Amino acid sequence: MTAGNPTMTTAEIRSAFLHFFEERGCKLFPSSSLIPDDPSLLLANAGMNQFKQYYQGKKTMHEIGATSCQKCVRTNDIDIIGTDGRHASFFEMLGNFSFGGVSKQQACAWALELSTEVFKLPIERLYFTVFTDDDETYEIWRSLGVEESHISRLGEDDNFWAAGPTGPCGPCSEIYYDMGEDVGCGRPDCAPGCDCDRFLEYWNLVFTQFDRQEDGSMPELPHRNLDTGMGLERMSAIMQGKTSFFDGDIMQGLIRLGEEISGASYVSDDYIGPSRSLRIIADHARSVDFMISDGILPGNEGRGYVLRRLLRRAVFHGRLLGVTEPFLGRFIDRVNELMGDAYPELTKNVALVKGIVSAEEERFSTTLDNGRVYLDEALAKLGEGEVLDGASAFMLHDTFGFPIDLTVEIAQGAGHEVDIDGFNREMEAQRERARANVKGDAWGSFNDVWTELSDTLASTEFCGYDADDIDGARVLAIVRDGASVDAAATSETVDVVLDRTPFYAEMGGQVGDAGTLMCGDVYVTVADTVSHNGLYAHRAQVTSAGELKVGDVVRAVVDGTRRELIRRNHTATHLLDAALKEVLGDHVNQAGSQLDDHRLRFDFTHFEALSAEELARIEEIVNREIFAAKPVVTRVMGIDEARASGAVALFGEKYGDVVRVVSVGEEEHPFSRELCGGTHARNTAEIGLFRIVSESSTGSNVRRIEAVTSLGAMAYLEERERMLAAAAEALKCRPDEVVTRIEALQRNLRDANQKLKAALTGGSSDAIATAIDQAVEVSGYKLVIAKLSGLEAAELRNVWDTVRSKIHTPVACVLATVTEKGTPALLAAATDDAAKAGFNAGSIIKAIAPAVDGRGGGRPTMAQAGGKNADGIDAALAAARGELGL
The missing domain is CATH 3.30.930.10 (Bira Bifunctional Protein; Domain 2)
Structure with a gap:
């Protein structure tokens, strides 16, 4: 050809x-x-x-x-x-x-x-x-x-x-x-x-x-x-x-890298051997790079799940080729080399993309090991010649990333076939669910009321950057229960569309404005504002006698106090973003935000929990900028000019040709400069104070900080002071002595606990002494079976040490306890002589663990299990007696 x-x-x-x-x-x-x-x-x-x-x-x-x-x-x-x-x-x-x-x-x-x-x-x-x-x-x-x-x-x-x-x-x-x-x-x-x-x-x-x-x-x-x-x-x-x-040239550029990393050789017409894995890695690595560069992060649902599945399949096929070290970062570099000129977004977030890929590779190595454990356990439950069911095979494929051919290969090595028809049914059911999720494709909402309105009405003009109160806004439409109506009467809840408005519509993480619409003696209370295809919908209720009609001219007044608090929180997110980059590095990108008049929530890309020192440093930097009373300046410019000025664009966000750029600080060297369409404080001093309330994970590679400013920060500090005063009163000391008093109490508690544990697990424990006294003779060894209380799972080993020290002949034991969390723990153990005489701790635990809704295992001389059903402990010990012929 x-x-x-x-x-x-x-x-x-x-x-x-x-x-x-x-x-x-x-x-x-x-x-x-x-x-x-x-x-x-x-x-x-x-x-x-x-x-x-x-x-x-x-x-x-x-x-x-x-x-x-x-x-x-x-x-x-x-x-x-x-x-x-x-x-x-x-x-x-x-x-x-x-x-x-x-x-x-x-x-x-x-x-x-x-x-x-x-x-x-x-x-x-x-x-x-x-x-x-x-x-x-x-x-x-x-x-x-x-x-x-x-x-x-x-x-x-x-x-x-x-x-x-x-x-x-x-x-x-x-x-x-x-x-x-x-x-x-x-x-x-x-x-x-x-x-x-x-x-x-x-x-x-x-x-x-x-x-x-x-x-x-x-x-x-x-x-x-x-x-x-x-x-x-x-x-x-x-x-x-x-x-x-x-x-072709691009895919061969990636496949050659795969050959270099793995040592495998690519054969064009080989569709079942190593060449198949080289194709999969090349294809999936390219998808992963493009998806993360567009703002998609690995997750357990939606497009995040698609990304994670592609990434994990690539890693798995690397394993099949014998590659055990992280390797996808090298593919990211090669994709950027081959396609970065045509798609410049690939080269803008390289550190972030490679950091996410590296973290996912490391995490998946553990998942792969767990998947193999799941498969081995499923095969162990099968009798000779039995078939592994399709649902289990699909679970391995869907959850652990095991391709069906690997499951078949491992199962056949253990003497079992796999129910491929059952697997295919599960796979087809998943595909049907996927097809249902995108039914209607790009035309899904072709005929809803907002689409119809946007076909005939011009977009609402937002004039709220400079005004909280305007006269002469005209009612263009009223929507009630998903249908366009001509008027709204007293107590009716409707969406009101105006030709122009000072109300900010929810977007970019900032909540919509609230306030009032007035037309003569008719008052309409606005609880929220949202945007539909450029039409601002004021979600409102007529709270006075009379009607609001399409064509009415109204005065639109935003709740000024609420808006001021929202402005301050929004500007604080910009300061927080810049502070995070300064402390953690340039790989930090905003991954979402939510802010209202009470607090702010900021999600960002990072690969581990922040230390107390890092959080303190971030908080210090933000407050430094607040106390410096720096101006907040907004300019409208072309997108290319904005990017040239160094303005930060949100990761994965799409922008038009003309954008708003919000800068904090001096024009030449601002502390923060971002593309943003929200409302902001005029000066950082208006924010007053910034306090971090919490830091947590929202998923792999994404952290979340919640914080408060202004009146919210004052309320937060006042609440903490009340809590400190209450603690001081309970401890009968001054507030500045609370930490010292708690440390002393903790030392006393540790000492008491150690003495208690020693008493419970040592030879002087009544329960253990009684159990030893009641030891029974089994062929070749003595056996102790005991149900104990007040112990943790790890402390059962100490009990076993006590049993061995008290009984000098071959001995074995089966012990049970309910931990402080209310979960059951089992332990079986034996001296070497007892094991040679026939006691097998691993077999005993495997047999009795189901009684407590658990599973476990171990060696013939030591095995443990946990479970969920503490009420099953008696049944577990009874099962142990039965297994041992007692």
């Missing part, structure tokens, strides 16, 4: 595509974030995602169309990745889009021109598919010189796109490249749509031209939309003469 220009690199193909459509009047858009604006999508998975509002008519494009190269992540087929040359978790989608500006004829002509004139693909190797009933597109391809034998008609499953059961839809036309008979199935009827690798689809043109109704009719949309996509990796494989895009 030879393409027209096999020397083109992936970067050159990407550039040629975008330049082609720019030259023809299409506007070039940068890739949007992998975190989509659309809440119905988990991850950006197609080029059209960022153009949804243009398709819906909410935005208008002056150019005839748009072009972009969109980074995408899809994991629906994650288990296939590496087993063929077509599936990947990360891919780049080259796109050309139009919203009425490009005809079907023109779109097809451009596709053919780019393929044959720019990429020099021989037309005799190109094949085209159209929807069964789409005679129009069929005739267009024929008019452009495509042979009839190279055009196929496919059904709705393959060549028709729909937003859902109703709504926008239309036919598709795909272009395939014939990779050659040598990679095909050999059947005489082999054609585009066949499951073999001969015909590779590289371009799809979607003509969204109909609006499907509930009765099944499909009238034409007001204007025809165009959504075309070309898979960059597939085109690279075609252009570079490869049958697999893993053999």
Whole structure:
């Protein structure tokens, strides 16, 4: 297989595509974030995602169309990745889009021109598919010189796109490249749509031209939309003469690194051995780098779970290749080297990305070991020749990251098969759940009341940066129970939309403003303010007699005291962010925030708990800036100018062309400078005081600080003073003596506890002495069985030491206690002679632990178990007697 220009690199193909459509009047858009604006999508998975509002008519494009190269992540087929040359978790989608500006004829002509004139693909190797009933597109391809034998008609499953059961839809036309008979199935009827690798689809043109109704009719949309996509990796494989895009330049750059790290050799057509693992690591490492760089952090749900699963699969396949040390950081560097020019966001947070990856690799090493323990225990419960159930195999796959083939290999080594059908049922059930979560795709909320209102109303003008009270705001809409209404009467709770407002709508972690709307004698109390597609909804209740009607002109007054406290907390988060970077390092990035008039919460990326010294230093720095009474200055500027000024952008956040930049301190050398649309104090001195209330973890690699300022800090200190006074009163000392008095009490308590433990576990303990006296003779040794109280699990060993010291013949024991936390603990132990005589501590514990809802094990001479059911201790000891024939 030879393409027209096999020397083109992936970067050159990407550039040629975008330049082609720019030259023809299409506007070039940068890739949007992998975190989509659309809440119905988990991850950006197609080029059209960022153009949804243009398709819906909410935005208008002056150019005839748009072009972009969109980074995408899809994991629906994650288990296939590496087993063929077509599936990947990360891919780049080259796109050309139009919203009425490009005809079907023109779109097809451009596709053919780019393929044959720019990429020099021989037309005799190109094949085209159209929807069964789409005679129009069929005739267009024929008019452009495509042979009839190279055009196929496919059904709705393959060549028709729909937003859902109703709504926008239309036919598709795909272009395939014939990779050659040598990679095909050999059947005489082999054609585009066949499951073999001969015909590779590289371009799809979607003509969204109909609006499907509930009765099944499909009238034409007001204007025809165009959504075309070309898979960059597939085109690279075609252009570079490869049958697999893993053999293209970028993926080979990553696979060669895998060879270097592991010592394994890559073979292009090896889909089951080490080459499969090399493909998986290369693919997943690229996804991981892009996802974290866009602000996604590992987690246990949503996109965080997708990231964690990809990362752990990469680590696991490193283990399969014999790599036991952390290695993904080197892949991050290589991805940045290969793709950083096209995606500069990769190089902006390298320290953070590598820190997160390193922490996850270390954590997963422990998880892998635990997974192996789970598998070994599951296999140990099976009888000879029994099959490991599919649910257990899926648990290993889903929770511990064990691929099914590894589970099969280990199970077969132990003499067991795996219920693959049961595993597949569990896997399919998970896929169905995943599909349900994204049902409706990017069109999920096409017809709700706020979408309808935003189609007819201009966005609300926010004028609250400089004013808390304005006259002359007009009521544009009133929403009650999800429906637009003309008026709101006394006591009704509604959402009120104004043409302009001083009320800040909740966003960026800052809560919405509260206050009052007044229209003559009608008073409306606003409890909160939120934004819907740019329309500010004042969540309010009519609290006086009369009605508020659409068209009324109102006075809008923000609760000034509440807003001032919110301003102070917001500015404090900026100071805190800068202080964290100063104390902990530049890897710190804001990972979320929430602030109101009472306190602030700030989440940030970091890999371990903060020490008391670090927290004290951070608090000291923030208060230093407050006491310095530095000005807080806000400027509006272009995004490029803002970044050039050193303004900090929130990790993973998306910004428009014009932004607000908030600086604290001198213009030339500010202490803090961030992109921010919230409201702020005018001077740091207004914050008054800053106190950290708590520091905790919210998940792997993310810490949380909660703090108070201003009146909140005063209330916090007053409460602490009351608590100190109460402690001093209880201890009958002065407040400044509380610490000394507590330390003395703790010493006394430790001494008393030590004496008590010695009495309970020593030879003088009545319970132990009685148990020793009641020791029974078993063949070859003496046996002590005892239920004790007031001991911890570790202290049962001390009891065993006492038993051995008192009984000088071969001896064994089974001991039980309920710990201070109320959980049961069991111990079985024996001298070497007792073990030789037949006592096996490990077997005894394994047999009796289920009675306390626990499990455990150990050596023949020493074994322990914990559990959850303390009421089962008597049953456990009875079971021990039964096991020993008593």
